[in-house]
Amino acid sequence: xxxxxTLKLDQAVCIGCGRCLExxxxxxFSLAEKKASIRDxxxxxxxxxxxxNCPVKAIAVDAGVGCAEGLINEWLxxxxxxxxxxxxxxx
Amino acid sequence: xxxxWKARWGMGRMNYMVPPGLYALGKPTASDPVVVTxxxxxxxxxxxxxxxxxxxxxxxxxxYGINVWCAAGKGTFGTGELVRRVTSSKLAEVVSHRxxxxxxxxxxxxxxxxxxxxxxxxxSYAAIRAAELPAxxxxxxxxxxxxxxxxxxxxxxxxxxxxxxxGALKSxxxxxxxxxxxxxxxxxxxxxxxxxxxxxxxCLAGIVAGPLLLPWLPGRSFAxxxxxxxxxxxxxxxxxxxxxxxxxxxxxxxxxxxxxxxAFFALNFTGCSPFTSRxxxxxxxxIALPVMGGALLFGLVLLLAASFF
Numbered sequence: 001x002x003x004x005x006t007l008k009l010d011q012a013v014c015i016g017c018g019r020c021l022e023x024x025x026x027x028x029f030s031l032a033e034k035k036a037s038i039r040d041x042x043x044x045x046x047x048x049x050x051x052x053n054c055p056v057k058a059i060a061v062d063a064g065v066g067c068a069e070g071l072i073n074e075w076l077x078x079x080x081x082x083x084x085x086x087x088x089x090x091x
Numbered sequence: 092x093x094x095x096w097k098a099r100w101g102m103g104r105m106n107y108m109v110p111p112g113l114y115a116l117g118k119p120t121a122s123d124p125v126v127v128t129x130x131x132x133x134x135x136x137x138x139x140x141x142x143x144x145x146x147x148x149x150x151x152x153x154x155y156g157i158n159v160w161c162a163a164g165k166g167t168f169g170t171g172e173l174v175r176r177v178t179s180s181k182l183a184e185v186v187s188h189r190x191x192x193x194x195x196x197x198x199x200x201x202x203x204x205x206x207x208x209x210x211x212x213x214x215s216y217a218a219i220r221a222a223e224l225p226a227x228x229x230x231x232x233x234x235x236x237x238x239x240x241x242x243x244x245x246x247x248x249x250x251x252x253x254x255x256x257x258g259a260l261k262s263x264x265x266x267x268x269x270x271x272x273x274x275x276x277x278x279x280x281x282x283x284x285x286x287x288x289x290x291x292x293x294c295l296a297g298i299v300a301g302p303l304l305l306p307w308l309p310g311r312s313f314a315x316x317x318x319x320x321x322x323x324x325x326x327x328x329x330x331x332x333x334x335x336x337x338x339x340x341x342x343x344x345x346x347x348x349x350x351x352x353x354a355f356f357a358l359n360f361t362g363c364s365p366f367t368s369r370x371x372x373x374x375x376x377x378i379a380l381p382v383m384g385g386a387l388l389f390g391l392v393l394l395l396a397a398s399f400f
Binding site: 025052 | 164195198199200201202203216219234239241311358359361362363365367368370371372373374375376
């Protein structure tokens, strides 16, 4: 979808290690002159790999289970309509 | 092989696992590579098959029988578990090097620098697919752009359909049964059969047609793609069920209810896809679920109204 990704990169903090490029399944990042930048934000699927693997915490993203069933389970658990850990793999 | 086929059809897939720990493929020595994977048997078998004929240490993490990608998202294929396994298997005493080869899709759960800090082992995210491991190992452990490429082609979508079908079976059967029962009570069982067929067709449009035709259906929203598949089915159904004899209220109901059903099932396919983002799915659901609910309700009201004419 266009323009929904919550991905944020703080270039000032970035040390150009390139880990974000290594772990991104959609080539969202590019690296030039020891700094990473976001080259295709709409391709981001918010898996969180980049944020987790950035050694200087330059990246932030709202990651987590992203399937409709998982989100419905989350929503039901928040409203105490479902026990946490109930249901199957997407709970 | 049979186990994998069964898992694809949702049979026993929540119990399809191997014990976690350090496994030896071939006759590995202290200088041979360490590959890390999840204890979902399908993952484990795919990796083993890719590495046949080689000497490799295979470190299997406890992901409770969940595949690498989903387990990484949940955190079970994660930093904590990896550190635990490396420590408990005394890997540092088994191999002389300090390198762990991980699948790229495990990265959402693993913090490479934390693992290095806690175990002294450096993580290399080798490739997306296990099948690329031999090439990776042979080229001096360099990840090429091709190894980094994530695909979701026709065949990859096709193999995900059976498990979705089986998962939906129970609720679809119940709802279908309710239609038949209601129609029998109201004295028109033939209509019940017709409604059932329409309903089943809509389900299949969302569960099967939607995923298969994914890139060719319009829009980025899976719900929209499902709705379009549902609309196509509605058109087909009206043709097959005798176009002219239907009154317009019923036809309108068909074109409202069936796409809503298809859209719902197609929306569920977001869980099988490695392309949909959490924010995107949230946004989709916030819009699509009320629209689907509204369409369904309105359609049912029309059907009810039609039965009085």
